[in-house]
Amino acid sequence: MEAVDIFSYFLLLLLLLSGVKVVTTSNVIHAAIFLVFTLATTAVLFILLSAEFVALVLILVYIGAVIVLFLFGVMITRAPLGPNAELDNDQNKLLAAVISLSIFGIFTYILLQTFDSTVVISEGTSTKLLGEILLSRFVFPFELVSFVLLGALIGGITLARKDNALMDEDQI
Numbered sequence: 001m002e003a004v005d006i007f008s009y010f011l012l013l014l015l016l017l018s019g020v021k022v023v024t025t026s027n028v029i030h031a032a033i034f035l036v037f038t039l040a041t042t043a044v045l046f047i048l049l050s051a052e053f054v055a056l057v058l059i060l061v062y063i064g065a066v067i068v069l070f071l072f073g074v075m076i077t078r079a080p081l082g083p084n085a086e087l088d089n090d091q092n093k094l095l096a097a098v099i100s101l102s103i104f105g106i107f108t109y110i111l112l113q114t115f116d117s118t119v120v121i122s123e124g125t126s127t128k129l130l131g132e133i134l135l136s137r138f139v140f141p142f143e144l145v146s147f148v149l150l151g152a153l154i155g156g157i158t159l160a161r162k163d164n165a166l167m168d169e170d171q172i
Contacts, residue, residue, distance in 0.1 A: 008048060015041045032071055039063050053127045065149075076156060 021034040039062050046055035134142060
């Protein structure tokens with residue numbers, strides 16, 4: 001067994017543990033932090049598979065944008081950060097565990113029957129080619145999405161801020 005294999009198994013174990021913590025923690029902020037750790041570990045695995053572009057997109061889009069937007073939304077809405085008794089569903093935990101393990105077993109069986117145990121990596125992703133395609137053929141949708149996200153951010157800030165000039169004198 002090579003050092004890369006041992007490192008890969010260690011990363012997979014960390015990925016599994018952090019993924020479990022994402023769904024089992026009762027604090028939303030802790031779940032977001034564990035999700036960042038899970039996505040970063042996944043990015044390292046993509047780098048080991050010579051898929052650098054996918055790893056960078058995972059870091060930029062999911063860690064850099066989605067998690068920050070999620071935490072920004074939690075802070076703006078002043079959502080309760082502690083455990084919530086209304087959302088706790090103790091009676092269905094066993095059923096959820098059985099269903100999850102069944103789905104995991106089915107997918108594992110399908111993957112093992114479909115692919116053999118050897119992984120052949122012929123060449124890494126061509127980041128230059130993907131960048132040229134994104135910035136030539138798909139430049140308009142790329143820029144359109146950025147303006148939609150900017151509009152959503154401005155709208156969220158506008159809705160969340162307290163403007164004393166717009167409030168009545170008795171509310172201040």
